[in-house]
Amino acid sequence: MRSLATLFCFLLVLLTPYWMYFPAIILCIILFPLYGEGIILGLLIDVLYGRPHLGLVLDFPFGMIAGVCVLLAAPIREHLRFNA
Amino acid sequence: MKTNYRPRNNRASGRKRLTLVATLLVIGTAGFFVLRGPILTGAAPAWKGANALSARIDVWLGLLSSKESLARENELLKQQILSREALIMSLRAVSDSREELLRVYGRTASTTGIAAAVLVHPPETPYDVLVLDAGLSEGVREGQRAFLPEGGLIGNVVQVSSHESRVLMYSSSGVRTDAVLERGAVPVNLQGLGGGNFKIDVPKEVVVVVGDRVIAPGIVGHMIGVVGEVETAPTDSALHARIVSAASVSSVRYVIIK
Numbered sequence: 329m330r331s332l333a334t335l336f337c338f339l340l341v342l343l344t345p346y347w348m349y350f351p352a353i354i355l356c357i358i359l360f361p362l363y364g365e366g367i368i369l370g371l372l373i374d375v376l377y378g379r380p381h382l383g384l385v386l387d388f389p390f391g392m393i394a395g396v397c398v399l400l401a402a403p404i405r406e407h408l409r410f411n412a
Numbered sequence: 413m414k415t416n417y418r419p420r421n422n423r424a425s426g427r428k429r430l431t432l433v434a435t436l437l438v439i440g441t442a443g444f445f446v447l448r449g450p451i452l453t454g455a456a457p458a459w460k461g462a463n464a465l466s467a468r469i470d471v472w473l474g475l476l477s478s479k480e481s482l483a484r485e486n487e488l489l490k491q492q493i494l495s496r497e498a499l500i501m502s503l504r505a506v507s508d509s510r511e512e513l514l515r516v517y518g519r520t521a522s523t524t525g526i527a528a529a530v531l532v533h534p535p536e537t538p539y540d541v542l543v544l545d546a547g548l549s550e551g552v553r554e555g556q557r558a559f560l561p562e563g564g565l566i567g568n569v570v571q572v573s574s575h576e577s578r579v580l581m582y583s584s585s586g587v588r589t590d591a592v593l594e595r596g597a598v599p600v601n602l603q604g605l606g607g608g609n610f611k612i613d614v615p616k617e618v619v620v621v622v623g624d625r626v627i628a629p630g631i632v633g634h635m636i637g638v639v640g641e642v643e644t645a646p647t648d649s650a651l652h653a654r655i656v657s658a659a660s661v662s663s664v665r666y667v668i669i670k
Contacts, residue, residue, distance in 0.1 A: 342458045345535035362429065364436050371444045375451050377537040379580055380571045388441050395437045402429055 334365045341373055349373070357397045361405060370394030449573035456545065456576055459531040514631065525559065525670030526551050531576070534661045540581035540606055542567070542664060547575040552669050559668045564658025565634035569669060579667065582636060583608045583657045591636050593618070594625040602626065602636065608657035610637055613650045620653050 333356050340349040349369075357366040371391035380387055444451070474482075528546035537543070546552050556569045558579040567581035582589045585606035593600050598618050602610040614620060620642050627633040637655040644651045 342455060343462050343536075346538035347535065350538075362432065364432065367433065367436050368440055371440045372451070373538075375444045375448045376455055376543070377532070377539065377541055379539050379541060379584065380578070388444070391437060391441060391444075395433045398433050399429060402426075 330360050330363075330365075333360065334369075337365075337369055338372075341369055341376070346377075353394065354397060357394065357401050358405065362402065363398055366394045366398055367391055448571075452543070452573050452576045452578075456531060459543070460545070463531070525668040527561075528552070528577070528667055528669055530664050530667060533664050534607070540567075540584035540604065540608065540661055542579040542581065542667065544577045544579060544667065544669070545575065546669065547573050547577050549574055552577045556669050559634065559670065560659050560664070561666055561668060562658075563634060565628050565636050566657065566659045566664070566667065577669075579669075581608070581657070581659070581661065583610055583661065589636070590629055591626045592629050592633070593620065593639075594627050594633075595619060595621065599629070600626065602655060605654075608659065608661040609640075610655040610657070612653050612655060614653070616644060616649060616651050618651060620651060626655050 337349060337352050337356055340352050353366050353369050357363045370393060371388055373390045374388040378387060378389070526546055528544035528550070530542050531545050532543040534540055542558070544552070544558075552569055552572050554569055554572055557565060558567045558569060558581075559565055565582075567579045567584075569577050570580045571578040580587065581604075582602060583604045583606065585604055587604040589602040589604070589610075591600050591602045591612075592598065593612070593614070596619060598614060600612040600614060602612055604610055610626075612626070620639055622639050622642060624639040625635055626637045626639065627635050635658050637657050639653050640656040641654040642651060643653075
């Protein structure tokens with residue numbers, strides 16, 4: 329399921345507008361524990377579509393945001409119940 | 413005491429998580445930074461395929477339209493073409509006389525450029541960035557300017573790989589560009605707002621009318637945008653104008669790099 333979701337997000341990044349792949353990646357980060365693939369996808373977005381030459385960290389804002397989301401998602405997930 | 417549950421150790425798992433994310437970020441950033449050229453090259457076939465499929469789907473969807481709606485659309489398009497042709501002819505006379513004048517004074521206005529197809533445009537790209545199918549092999553270099561086939565100036569080349577390049581449009585959020593308001597030759601500073609829009613702030617005494625052109629500084633004066641909206645408040649000392657880019661960011665198909 330996780331691999332399928334990652335593949336789906338990867339295809340969304342390549343082929344769809346940003347308002348489709350951002351929410352999809354955020355949703356996967358919330359649903360799946362420690363979704364490191366989200367960081368890789370964020371870095372991919374920066375490489376494919378980002379604005380270069382702002383500095384090494386600033387060249388990869390979505391990767392950084394994805395990293396922060398992964399860290400923040402863990403305590404949130406602990407308080408979410410996905411089954412009755 | 414023996415327990416049948418494992419006590420949670422939040423601090424250790426939190427530190428482990430942070431270490432893992434930080435490691436992934438550092439290695440991933442370095443890796444993607446080094447491999448950005450090959451990644452762009454690898455993604456290009458997917459974009460080309462998607463563009464071709466999208467064009468094919470548009471043709472099929474056209475077949476589903478009713479005959480009447482197609483006839484109406486055809487008539488409307490014919491009228492638009494006729495009026496545009498008349499406008500082009502009148503503007504061509506002006507352009508030809510200007511080019512002749514420049515030639516007399518030893519300045520050549522037009523130079524041939526490199527034609528490039530747009531592989532990805534907004535909203536696929538979150539910023540106003542265009543990815544083109546021409547790169548170092550085709551003669552594209554960083555810093556070159558990107559023009560519409562019709563002549564409008566839209567941005568600069570900011571990154572080049574072997575067969576692809578990236579153009580940052582002047583309308584990208586936060587980008588500032590020097591320009592000239594054609595009416596009155598007033599120098600202005602365009603601030604990109606994203607989505608093909610800019611804003612300028614000028615003193616209230618400056619006359620700005622909707623439809624005024626904003627051009628690049630220089631002897632040729634390529635068009636950058638058109639004033640779309642003007643707003644001011646009675647207590648405000650400045651006049652704020654919204655400029656719309658010469659290019660429709662979501663439908664740019666070809667650019668000229670020179």
